[in-house]
Amino acid sequence: MSATAFVKMTVSPSSLRISGAEWGRQLALNLAGVALFLLAWQGAHVLVGQYLPPPAVVIQAAYRNLWSSPHFVGLGLPAGGYWPHLVSTTGTAILGCAIGGLVGAASGLVSAHSPTAFQIARPVVGVLGTVPILVASPFFLIWFGVSDTAKIVLVCLYSAVVLHLYALRAVEHLHPSFQEYARTLGASSRRIFFWVSLPGCMPELFGGLRTALGAAWGLAAITELLGTDRGIGRVIITTWGVQDITLMMAGLLLLCLVALAADALLMAARRHVTRWMPRTS
Amino acid sequence: MIKVINASCLFRHTSGEEVRALDDVSLAIEVSEFVCLLGRSGHGKSTLLRSVAGLNPLTSGRIEVDGAVVRGPGVERGMVFQEDTVFPWMTVQKNIEFGLRAQNRAPHERKREAARWLEAVGLARFGESWPKELSGGMRKRVAIAAAFAGGAPILLMDEPFGALDYVTRRDLQSLLIDLWQRTRRTIVFVTHDVEEALVLAERVIVMRRGRVADDIPVPLARPRDEDERASRTGVEISKRILHHLALETPVAAPALT
Numbered sequence: 001m002s003a004t005a006f007v008k009m010t011v012s013p014s015s016l017r018i019s020g021a022e023w024g025r026q027l028a029l030n031l032a033g034v035a036l037f038l039l040a041w042q043g044a045h046v047l048v049g050q051y052l053p054p055p056a057v058v059i060q061a062a063y064r065n066l067w068s069s070p071h072f073v074g075l076g077l078p079a080g081g082y083w084p085h086l087v088s089t090t091g092t093a094i095l096g097c098a099i100g101g102l103v104g105a106a107s108g109l110v111s112a113h114s115p116t117a118f119q120i121a122r123p124v125v126g127v128l129g130t131v132p133i134l135v136a137s138p139f140f141l142i143w144f145g146v147s148d149t150a151k152i153v154l155v156c157l158y159s160a161v162v163l164h165l166y167a168l169r170a171v172e173h174l175h176p177s178f179q180e181y182a183r184t185l186g187a188s189s190r191r192i193f194f195w196v197s198l199p200g201c202m203p204e205l206f207g208g209l210r211t212a213l214g215a216a217w218g219l220a221a222i223t224e225l226l227g228t229d230r231g232i233g234r235v236i237i238t239t240w241g242v243q244d245i246t247l248m249m250a251g252l253l254l255l256c257l258v259a260l261a262a263d264a265l266l267m268a269a270r271r272h273v274t275r276w277m278p279r280t281s
Numbered sequence: 282m283i284k285v286i287n288a289s290c291l292f293r294h295t296s297g298e299e300v301r302a303l304d305d306v307s308l309a310i311e312v313s314e315f316v317c318l319l320g321r322s323g324h325g326k327s328t329l330l331r332s333v334a335g336l337n338p339l340t341s342g343r344i345e346v347d348g349a350v351v352r353g354p355g356v357e358r359g360m361v362f363q364e365d366t367v368f369p370w371m372t373v374q375k376n377i378e379f380g381l382r383a384q385n386r387a388p389h390e391r392k393r394e395a396a397r398w399l400e401a402v403g404l405a406r407f408g409e410s411w412p413k414e415l416s417g418g419m420r421k422r423v424a425i426a427a428a429f430a431g432g433a434p435i436l437l438m439d440e441p442f443g444a445l446d447y448v449t450r451r452d453l454q455s456l457l458i459d460l461w462q463r464t465r466r467t468i469v470f471v472t473h474d475v476e477e478a479l480v481l482a483e484r485v486i487v488m489r490r491g492r493v494a495d496d497i498p499v500p501l502a503r504p505r506d507e508d509e510r511a512s513r514t515g516v517e518i519s520k521r522i523l524h525h526l527a528l529e530t531p532v533a534a535p536a537l538t
Contacts, residue, residue, distance in 0.1 A: 177362050180336050180360075183353075184354045184437075185379055186384050196368065275411075276412070278413040
């Protein structure tokens with residue numbers, strides 16, 4: 001039996017470790033994928049017409065309106081182009097994920113070790129995990145007002161539930177022999193938690209964090225659509241009001257780029273934290 | 282010295298059937314002995330070992346180590362598991378230091394001990410390696426070094442070499458005997474392999490249906506190579522063990538059509 005058979009791995013293609021020549025080949029393929037996407041977009045523009053502006057126009061609009069935009073001022077949006085909205089949505093997604101993830105991982109790990117905590121947390125997580133979280137967003141806007149708090153609480157709640165469930169599963173997948181072995185060497189419960197359970201659960205916790213962060217962008221943007229003063233969702237709904245599809249798509253494009261960058265950073269952190277794990281090739 | 286006194290352990294299957302994993306077992310193991318607990322699967326040898334380790338509560342009876350009743354795991358009893366318990370998220374060095382770190386020993390002392398035991402198991406150059414970079418046999422060496430480094434005068438081993446190939450298993454048996462002769466720690470070693478017991482043990486305790494079926498001294502010379510095990514005494518001991526392991530007289534099976 002291999003050392004790591006006990007740790008169920010969540011290896012995605014992006015976390016594979018690769019050598020120099022292979023890296024060049026993969027980059028070429030990735031660029032080919034991007035080119036294919038842009039080509040399809042351009043083709044769709046030819047078919048649909050003015051309601052689907054071509055990539056070059058959207059990219060140009062995103063670039064020109066990034067720092068300051070005369071259009072936005074005319075629409076009643078705060079001055080300063082896309083930038084302050086991007087910062088707001090990004091802040092919401094990352095802060096919500098960080099706080100929610102921390103709370104969820106902690107409650108999940110504690111539940112996995114204490115039957116009392118498990119029984120208390122189960123119905124709460126059950127309800128929160130079943131309610132479609134987007135349906136709850138109007139309530140948050142009523143309770144917290146049109147503010148960043150409503151968005152952050154929504155992302156927080158979702159991330160907490162996801163991380164709680166991932167943490168529970170992570171402990172379940174960690175072989176009990178690890179804990180028994182640590183006990184025979186004289187480790188206290190607290191140390192077993194920090195030296196055995198926590199590092200052993202890291203691969204799965206990162207998997208949960210990735211799921212939560214991926215959903216956080218959408219949750220933040222959709223709460224912004226429903227009502228807020230800042231954020232990419234706010235820009236999209238406002239530019240929709242004047243049928244400026246180019247500006248709508250430019251906002252979406254910028255949000256995608258930020259989300260991709262955040263995911264890449266998260267994966268880099270995961271590679272470092274779980275560098276002890278064997279990489280499948 | 283380990284004393285097992287009228288130890289019994291009952292498990293209840295999901296079917297409701299009661300199983301006596303240990304049935305009124307009493308025995309004593311002296312300091313510096315190398316004892317093999319031998320028996321077929323499900324006849325109580327692992328249950329007994331885990332009870333001595335403090336990982337398995339008894340239904341009745343008690344186990345004493347140097348006069349103190351066992352109520353849970355303790356640093357004077359180290360354990361090597363059949364499963365690979367080397368922590369994959371720690372380097373080899375950190376793995377060996379784990380027990381000493383858990384016992385709040387000073388960093389320089391931990392380093393010195395780790396270096397000593399890595400050397401002893403032939404992994405001196407691998408301190409900074411991750412377990413994933415080692416073979417199964419090398420990881421077993423890490424597990425053994427970690428158990429010895431933890432400082433326990435009693436080492437409990439639950440079929441540690443069960444999953445290894447034949448040659449690797451023989452290498453590790455030699456290593457273990459070498460370490461035992463140099464340290465004179467008490468070793469209780471569970472196995473279902475008669476040859477392994479003859480290679481390792483000073484004394485073989487045969488378990489059958491949760492009871493001690495036989496307690497056989499093994500007065501063979503070391504090293505216990507093929508010739509030594511094929512000696513008259515060796516063959517006699519083998520036969521005596523195999524007799525206890527033999528199947529029940531088979532009941533006539535109904536004909537299959």
